[in-house]
Amino acid sequence: MPINIPKQMPAREVLEKEKIFVMDEERASTQDIRPLNILILNLMPEKEKTEVQLLRLLGNSPLQVNITFLHMETHQSKNVSKSHLEQFYKTYSSVKNYYFDGMIITGAPIEHLAFEDVNYWEELTKIMEWTNDHVTSVMHICWGAQAALYHHYGIGKFELPCKCSGIYKHTINDQTIKLVRGFDEVYFAPHSRYTSVSRKEILEHPNLLLLSEGEAGPFIIISKDEKHIMVTGHLEYDTDTLAIEYERDLKKGLDIQMPENYFPNDNAGEQPINMWRSHSHLLFSNWLNYYVYQETPYEQDRKVKVDVPAPEEHK
Structure with a gap:
């Protein structure tokens, strides 16, 4: 079944070219189906790229999925137009009275900051608290995973000697957990971060399960009540995302290492696999x-789709 996003959203054209089934609200309303309402808090700077990456994965399901994008009210995004945010995004104050089936909180390239020094940390903690009784399940990605571990479970992050960037091998600690059903015993995933979290603290926490780990440390952590899923890497990344980040960091003059296990023959001129x-x-x-x-729950009185305004409503 399809994902339901506005007709004018730029990600729609990309997804349709990839033959991903995308539906607009007009057509979705004619189907007698209870769709899943998913909220995505997009903290990444290049929001349109992240939109495509996540929508591609959410569209690969037999379920009909309504998507609502969220951005922070207390932070000015520099890499996306104001009109894009106004047209396709909501803010916490406009959704806080609604209930959602699932939520994704993305990463953000701000690991060098203490959590309390992030200019939208207070707003983010309100959102994370709100998810406890307004969202059935929350997936947290990279910095979003570290923020969740810190806020919900008191586990901090620590700085790495150098950036963890590349494709790393992982194993599963418990194959019976539904989240990794069908996973190979050994699999690969991208990581891109300057900080990590303590394996020891996760293992010792009574409310957490370290589900998967590998060369880059703890990878998939799940709360024992299955409310929160923390993924410290970026399985949603495109093939060339790490290459783009590497080139960007080089242009900034950063002392950065080539992503590990990524470019064939460690040659940045070759296409990654x-x-x-x-x-x-x-x-x-x-x-x-x-x-x-x-x-x-199936009841729709508490599970209401938050309509994204049509462009003309902003005129």
């Missing part, structure tokens, strides 16, 4: 099925 695509789709489809669809 995607070794994580199937597990990306599997993770998101398992999350949607087992942690959102199977767990969310």
